[in-house]
Amino acid sequence: MHADIVVLPGDGIGPEVAAAAITVLQAVAKHHGHTFTFAEHDIGGIAIDRHGVPLPEATTVACQNADAVLLGAVGGPKWSDPNAKVRPEQGLLAIRRALGLFANLRPVRPHNAALDASPIKPHLLTGVDIMVVRELTGGIYFGDKTRTAEAASDLCSYSVAEIERVMRSAFVLAKARRGKVTSVDKANVLETSRLWRDVATRIGREEFPEVELEHQLVDSMAMHLLAKPREYDVIVTENMFGDILTDEASMLAGSLGLLPSASLGQEGKVGIYEPIHGSAPDIAGKGIANPYATILSAAMLLRHSLGLEEEAQCIERAVSAALDARAFTADLAGPGKALSTQQATAAVLEQLDTHCFVAELRD
Ligand code: IPM
Ligand code: MG
Numbered sequence: 001m002h003a004d005i006v007v008l009p010g011d012g013i014g015p016e017v018a019a020a021a022i023t024v025l026q027a028v029a030k031h032h033g034h035t036f037t038f039a040e041h042d043i044g045g046i047a048i049d050r051h052g053v054p055l056p057e058a059t060t061v062a063c064q065n066a067d068a069v070l071l072g073a074v075g076g077p078k079w080s081d082p083n084a085k086v087r088p089e090q091g092l093l094a095i096r097r098a099l100g101l102f103a104n105l106r107p108v109r110p111h112n113a114a115l116d117a118s119p120i121k122p123h124l125l126t127g128v129d130i131m132v133v134r135e136l137t138g139g140i141y142f143g144d145k146t147r148t149a150e151a152a153s154d155l156c157s158y159s160v161a162e163i164e165r166v167m168r169s170a171f172v173l174a175k176a177r178r179g180k181v182t183s184v185d186k187a188n189v190l191e192t193s194r195l196w197r198d199v200a201t202r203i204g205r206e207e208f209p210e211v212e213l214e215h216q217l218v219d220s221m222a223m224h225l226l227a228k229p230r231e232y233d234v235i236v237t238e239n240m241f242g243d244i245l246t247d248e249a250s251m252l253a254g255s256l257g258l259l260p261s262a263s264l265g266q267e268g269k270v271g272i273y274e275p276i277h278g279s280a281p282d283i284a285g286k287g288i289a290n291p292y293a294t295i296l297s298a299a300m301l302l303r304h305s306l307g308l309e310e311e312a313q314c315i316e317r318a319v320s321a322a323l324d325a326r327a328f329t330a331d332l333a334g335p336g337k338a339l340s341t342q343q344a345t346a347a348v349l350e351q352l353d354t355h356c357f358v359a360e361l362r363d
Contacts, residue, residue: 002035003306006066008059008095011045011079011088012279013289014072020291020345021070021298024318027349028302028311031356039066043095044074044088044279054091060098063270068305069099070298071274076281088279097137099270101263102162103169104134104242105300106276108229108249108259113323117254117332120226128229128252131177133170134242136263138162139192141239158192158238163199169264170236171208177233180212184221184237184245196238218245225249246276255331257290260297262304271305273297283330287340290329292319295348311356318351325351 007022009015022038029036041059048054054074063069074088108130115122135158143155167183174181183200185193197215204213216224218241225232225245229252237245250256256277263272275293283289296319303312327347330338339347 001306001308002037003067004037004039004065005301006062006069007038007040008043008063008069008071009040009046010043010072010074010279011076012073012281012284014044014074014279016072016284016287016289016341017275017291017294018070018072020341021294023345024295024315024348024352025070025298025302027352028315028356031314031352032308032311034308034311038070043071043091045076045079047091048079048086048088052086054086054088055094055098059091060095063095063099063272066270068301069095069270069272070294070301071272072294073275073277073279075279076284093141095272096263097142099263099272100137100265101272102135102137103166103264104136105169105173105262105264105304106132106134106242106246106249106259107300108132108246108252110253111258111320111323113326114254114258114328114332119251120229124227124229125252126230129177130229130232130249130252131173131234132242132246132249133166133173133234133236134246135162135166135236135238136242137239139239156190156192156240158195160195160199163196164203167200167203167236168207170234171203171211174211174234175208179210180214180233181208182214182216182221182232182235184216184218184235184241186218186241187215188217192238200236221245222248225252250276255290256293257329257331258292258296260293260295260300262297262300264304271301273301273305287342288330288338289341290331291341291345292323292329292348295319295345314352314356315348317355318348321351321355322347 009018140156187193259276299312299315302308
């Protein structure tokens, strides 16, 4: 097949990890006889520098016309003045909103070879397989903000329709997995959470009676996620809780550098695929960033936007095999034993030859 992929490398380590994922996508395309084009556009700090805005119109239009979007990361100290009028992060939020990407899928599956890198005891981690569905275009991230010399406010609001659609995404995923949804809120304090809980209960009862639904308060969820992560299948939550819980969940996998994500809108609309980590300005430009989260995001791109399930699995198997072979970047390896971004990418490409070949034989 042919696919036009827009790449938004962004800032910090974004360009390095995006380049790694492109290499892997090109290799997969070659193996399976697809042609992918990659068109780069600016977002975030680099867009502020070049165009004066974090999301140029041309970037939005290119994304709207693409088959899928691969994104690196945005942000950095250069643009972090708290009083700055424009911030790189606004570009990311604006493109999520512009494309209507309300469901952010963040899978968490600790890999056996990386268990030692997690601060959690290994016996708690085996068999953990969680899909966090984070609502991405509502809540406190997008509510009105006010600021005076004496006070500031951020409005958190959700509509029934916004909750319904992300709930349905979570239930559909759970049906194809282990059949359990954990809906996370703060219904003992927040009105938006009480609405969230009501809608979750109704959608569960009326549309997905075969799926088990439990409710958790976000504070106790933060604890249970570390104490008994195996109990969770699909976790669905609002924008900011999902942001926080997924950084926490990344510690189950051993490194923030291992977690991919897919941001999806309505069926048939373009999706954005990005690592959940940020721009890591402290290691940017050094060639040592972990490329696996972005490579695994590319696998999600193949699966969700292009419908190439076999190809997606071949990337996932290759990353898994590279981890088995202890092809670790600095975040996972001890000092001295760490691979560069390029070496880790090469390790995946090498495994890809084996794993895509196997797939071809099976076809
Ligand atoms: C994420 C990031 C973003 C978010 C930032 C960079 C705006 O932390 O994707 O998790 O908060 O959504
Ligand atoms: Mg985050």
